[in-house]
Amino acid sequence: MKPVILIAILLLLSSCVHYSSVGEHTFSIDYCKDSTFDWDSKIQIEGVIPLETKDSCLLSYARKCIVTDTKIIYYDEKQKSIFVFDDTGIFLYGIDALGGGEGEYTMIKDVIMSYDKKAVLILDNVSILAFDAETGQFQYRIALDEHIASDFYQFANVDKDLFYFWSMDKENCLYSYENGKIDAVQKRTGFPYVCQKFFYDSAGVLNFLPDYGSFNVMEIKNRQLQTKYIVDFGRWTLPKDLIPVNTTEFNESDSKPFFKCISSAFETDKNIYLSTVSPDLSLYNICIDKYTKEVISGNQDKNAPVVVVNAVGEYFYGILYPFFFSGDDQFSKEIRKYGKNEESNPLVIKFTFK
Numbered sequence: 001m002k003p004v005i006l007i008a009i010l011l012l013l014s015s016c017v018h019y020s021s022v023g024e025h026t027f028s029i030d031y032c033k034d035s036t037f038d039w040d041s042k043i044q045i046e047g048v049i050p051l052e053t054k055d056s057c058l059l060s061y062a063r064k065c066i067v068t069d070t071k072i073i074y075y076d077e078k079q080k081s082i083f084v085f086d087d088t089g090i091f092l093y094g095i096d097a098l099g100g101g102e103g104e105y106t107m108i109k110d111v112i113m114s115y116d117k118k119a120v121l122i123l124d125n126v127s128i129l130a131f132d133a134e135t136g137q138f139q140y141r142i143a144l145d146e147h148i149a150s151d152f153y154q155f156a157n158v159d160k161d162l163f164y165f166w167s168m169d170k171e172n173c174l175y176s177y178e179n180g181k182i183d184a185v186q187k188r189t190g191f192p193y194v195c196q197k198f199f200y201d202s203a204g205v206l207n208f209l210p211d212y213g214s215f216n217v218m219e220i221k222n223r224q225l226q227t228k229y230i231v232d233f234g235r236w237t238l239p240k241d242l243i244p245v246n247t248t249e250f251n252e253s254d255s256k257p258f259f260k261c262i263s264s265a266f267e268t269d270k271n272i273y274l275s276t277v278s279p280d281l282s283l284y285n286i287c288i289d290k291y292t293k294e295v296i297s298g299n300q301d302k303n304a305p306v307v308v309v310n311a312v313g314e315y316f317y318g319i320l321y322p323f324f325f326s327g328d329d330q331f332s333k334e335i336r337k338y339g340k341n342e343e344s345n346p347l348v349i350k351f352t353f354k
Contacts, residue, residue, distance in 0.1 A: 026232055029236075031236045036301050037298035040331070043352065049350070059346065060076055062076065062309065063077035065309040068312070070087050072089070075111045084120070084136060089347075110122075116160075123152060149165075149182070164177075166198070176223065189211050189214060190212045190243050191212040191244040195261070199264075202313055205219050213240075213260065216228075217229040217272075238253065238258040238259060259278065262275075263275045266316060268311050270289060271290065272288040282299045304325065317348055320335060320349060322340045322346065334347060
């Protein structure tokens with residue numbers, strides 16, 4: 001069954017292209033309701049990694065996919081499991097440890113790589129579990145204060161003893177954990193909407209996406225949070241008086257014809273890629289050239305639904321699910337080239353924006 005992120009892929013012609021004329025670190029988005037983000041003409045594929053298909057690693061849709069120099073970590077939420085492949089797509093091992101034992105997780109809220117890339121880290125209800133990145137063997141568990149950590153849903157590990165957590169707590173949206181101590185970093189300013197919250201830029205700096213109702217990209221440097229970019233949707237920005245503070249208000253605001261938050265963000269040396277939900281509730285893609293300030297935006301292309309999952313250095317990485325591709329675009333050609341069909345595991349592409 002197609003997931004919401006791909007079913008919501010609709011609509012017409014070519015993507016909007018304009019140049020941001022607001023402040024140096026503010027990008028103005030000229031929303032075009034009937035525009036489509038033309039992936040086929042906007043990106044250059046630099047490499048393809050077909051994920052191996054066999055009985056021990058049959059994949060559904062990725063809740064998260066991490067690409068490093070040597071591995072691909074694929075979190076399959078439906079199976080509550082993590083599948084790890086090498087950099088050519090060969091399946092290495094799976095982490096399937098749902099349970100209540102010492103080396104088991106009660107749930108997977110988030111999965112990341114450790115700061116040194118030596119461990120796969122899983123955030124469950126009130127702890128962090130570490131699995132060896134080479135073998136998948138359980139290594140250790142970090143117990144967290146359950147009164148605070150039960151609201152943690154995403155995290156990042158920036159140093160040996162330093163973690164950051166995005167929380168659904170009523171008072172604070174961002175916490176740090178260092179040397180066994182949890183501290184509040186950022187007060188809540190909007191509704192705790194669950195979407196991507198952390199990403200690293202090309203310089204290795206941790207970035208943070210705040211609450212529903214905010215359109216800032218923040219960076220965390222020297223344990224300080226500061227605004228890095230502002231995304232301006234003009235008259236299509238959710239008005240401040242409609243920013244919800246509870247579920248009832250959220251249900252009312254979410255159907256209003258505005259942009260409400262940034263759903264995901266990834267950054268390379270040259271570009272920033274953002275995704276959000278448009279006023280007509282379609283998945284909406286944005287690519288910004290950091291140097292020329294050119295902005296390309298549009299609704300997701302139903303004929304080429306590329307899902308961006310990561311960025312490392314100068315390259316973005318995206319997932320192609322064979323089921324959704326059957327045309328003459330470059331993505332469909334790559335799928336056929338590798339002998340994939342709609343039952344096959346997806347391909348990971350490495351690409352740049354033209």
